[in-house]
């Protein structure tokens with residue numbers, strides 16, 4: 001994300017925070033239940049030859065909070081740019097709200113709020129005046145209710161108290177919130193947020209997550225990219241995992257996490273004996289940390305009751321015994337064979 005937008009004194013830089021402002025007020029463009037985003041074989045090769053996105057088949061269900069997950073450089077921003085009609089794909093198709101992009105950008109984008117690569121702000125204007133400008137640029141926005149709309153958006157993102165401050169004095173997190181407020185000036189069927197919690201402190205992150213949940217509860221589909229697995233697990237109903245431009249997996253977050261095998265965990269004052277017995281029973285991936293022992297979860301054919309009885313029969317005093325649920329991170333490691341090793 002760039003941090004240059006608010007430095008501009010006379011013209012906004014960065015991408016539009018709210019990609020609305022197309023003339024007219026088109027009717028909703030998808031049937032209920034149809035995917036809000038669907039791509040088929042979507043591919044982008046940059047001029048330098050870099051294959052940034054490779055044959056992407058993505059389906060984002062209506063009403064979902066969809067996490068688009070992947071390490072830096074895996075192709076997330078390139079995909080989002082194609083979805084928003086900012087760049088053309090090399091091949092393949094993308095549909096947003098049931099319409100082809102970039103061809104239908106003028107009818108689709110007014111219904112989409114987007115926050116990509118930092119909001120476009122006028123640094124010399126305060127937060128409220130920035131939003132008033134955005135609202136004025138939307139020909140469908142009623143001038144009589146402008147102030148109320150702007151105040152509501154400011155309150156929603158927690159910027160009411162700082163609304164009189166010039167945007168160039170805002171922290172990165174405050175700029176991010178102001179961009180979100182701009183995207184929320186009118187009702188949106190879809191919100192596309194590229195790394196929305198980037199630059200926010202933990203409290204700010206929690207607030208944005210809360211806001212995302214609220215918006216989803218009101219019926220807005222939220223598509224957000226992140227390299228933070230935790231964030232995706234906390235806020236998203238669905239997720240897609242990207243690695244090196246390719247889609248590794250997509251689906252409900254609960255299913256993705258469940259696909260990870262999980263770990264058998266045993267707590268005992270006799271970890272040496274426990275490790276020996278588990279090994280004799282064919283368990284792999286053993287690791288001991290003090291009185292806690294973990295191993296790859298045994299295959300379904302192994303009865304956990306028998307395993308526990310074997311431990312106790314072998315003189316192991318068991319304090320805890322059970323299989324711990326896999327996390328999205330476990331699933332990612334299992335799928336890609338590599339850690340999710342990116343800057344936090």
Ligand SMILES: Nc1ncnc2c1ncn2[C@@H]1O[C@H](COP(=O)(O)OP(=O)(O)OP(=O)(O)O)[C@@H](O)[C@H]1O
Nearest residue numbers: 046048050052070071072073074075076077078079
């Ligand atoms: N304009 C461009 N010209 C050439 N290559 C590019 C361009 N933009 C991105 N790339 C390359 O395409 C690949 C995917 O980049 P992209 O920014 O889409 O990934 P990302 O998952 O969004 O990563 P990040 O979180 O770091 O932004 C990277 O190898 C990147 O270097």
